[in-house]
Amino acid sequence: MLIPGCHYRLALTQSILAFTQVINAPTHYRLDYPDLSLILALVRGGSLARAARLLQVDVSTVFRSVRRLEAALGQPLFEKSRSGYLPTNLAQALAEQAERAEQALEAARIGVEQGGEVICGTVRLTCTDSVLQALLLPALARFMPAYPALSLELSTSNDFANLSRRDADIALRLTRTPPEHLVGRQLGTVAYRVCASTTYLRSLDGDEPAAMTWIAPDDFLPDHPTVTWRRQHLPGVVPAYRCNSMLSVTELVRAGLGVAALPDFLIGENKGLTPIGEPLAGYDTALWLLTRPDCRALRSVVTLFDELGRNLRLH
Structure with missing residues (x-):
């Protein structure tokens, strides 16, 4: 290989x-x-x-x-x-x-x-901005210093088209069903919880979800698990804020502008967010590490793929 x-x-x-x-x-x-x-x-x-x-x-x-x-x-x-x-x-x-x-x-x-062999070359990697911020950057900091001749081109997007068009070599994607033409491994399960900032919670008169100010992904992510959950459980709610990325949704929640369902890797300790209730049952997803079959013959891609598999940690 x-x-x-x-x-x-x-x-x-x-x-x-x-x-x-x-x-x-x-x-x-x-x-x-x-x-x-x-x-x-x-x-x-x-x-x-x-x-x-x-x-x-x-x-x-x-x-x-x-x-x-x-x-x-x-x-x-x-x-x-x-x-x-x-x-x-x-x-x-x-x-x-x-x-x-x-x-x-x-x-x-x-x-x-x-005095030996060196991994070199450029590898193109794509992921969402939330995965980049919370998961990928800490992983890269752990192992990239060991590969000084390996270069990365990072891009953030929310679809699989990058790999399909050969614009990227490796993708990190949150999905339950990765495309069949890609190969890879599942790194773990991601759950979602409704969250708010402490400041926003203090301003509420009650705990009725439908009466809260909601922040949500916009039509760029129409099939996002949190969108599906809200439409099924809170059909009358119209979000006051819509964003084209989950990282932006998270920042608006942290700023005290409302509530949103967020992935658990963005919620962790010392992040200024308070979960409201249990994880959304039945709406979890998975983090996949994916590549194209032809990339498995490239040593630089295989090396980065294996290192990501070892170092990416879901909290």
């Missing part, structure tokens, strides 16, 4: 060769690594001064080097504007390739220092 470890020289050579294929300069100028470092520094810095600091040279050296490189390539790399140096499409493409070469070089250095 797993491919061999990173072949550092090959990866770096392939990345640099990719730069030369991006352009078709009439002079057939051959880009080298200092050229790529120059372009990347100016794209990242956005100005000659910041690029000079990144490269640890003076501003005039950066200016002359850029002019010389553009002349050699026979086409512009940057446009001067009031906001700084704006990269052309060519410079942006070269900078993206330069980052890959930079990662390959860093992986090679780490491999030499550690």
Whole structure:
């Protein structure tokens, strides 16, 4: 299932060769690594001064080097504007390739220092903002320092389309029925409870749920368990606040604006929320760690997948 470890020289050579294929300069100028470092520094810095600091040279050296490189390539790399140096499409493409070469070089250095194989590459991970905040970030803090050559691209969304469109490699999703075309494991069960802040509870005249101010997910999450529960048990309630994420719902409850049914991993101790009653029976869901079948051949994805399976903790 797993491919061999990173072949550092090959990866770096392939990345640099990719730069030369991006352009078709009439002079057939051959880009080298200092050229790529120059372009990347100016794209990242956005100005000659910041690029000079990144490269640890003076501003005039950066200016002359850029002019010389553009002349050699026979086409512009940057446009001067009031906001700084704006990269052309060519410079942006070269900078993206330069980052890959930079990662390959860093992986090679780490491999030499550690005297062994290094997990490297970029893995794209998607989850909801509430899962990111309460579950994923603590897990990453526990194990990511052990993988200095592994890069993550994180995105927050509420659907499975990211994996289906191959926009992501791994997904963390709250669902009872994950899509059949994905593979993974269930990490645990998530229950929901109606919660409020202490301040809001003190302002109530009674404990009748229908008379409370409700906060709920909006139509972006029409099938959310808490929405289904409210419609079945409190059909006459019209939420005063609607949000497109459960993390936003939670923040409004914490601010004392009303009550909402929240997942138990957002309720824990010292979070300023007080549960009202027992968990909503029959409306729980599960946290799934998912990936595409083709990703199981990628060592970087498999490594991150296994680490998440070991380190993600439902409270």
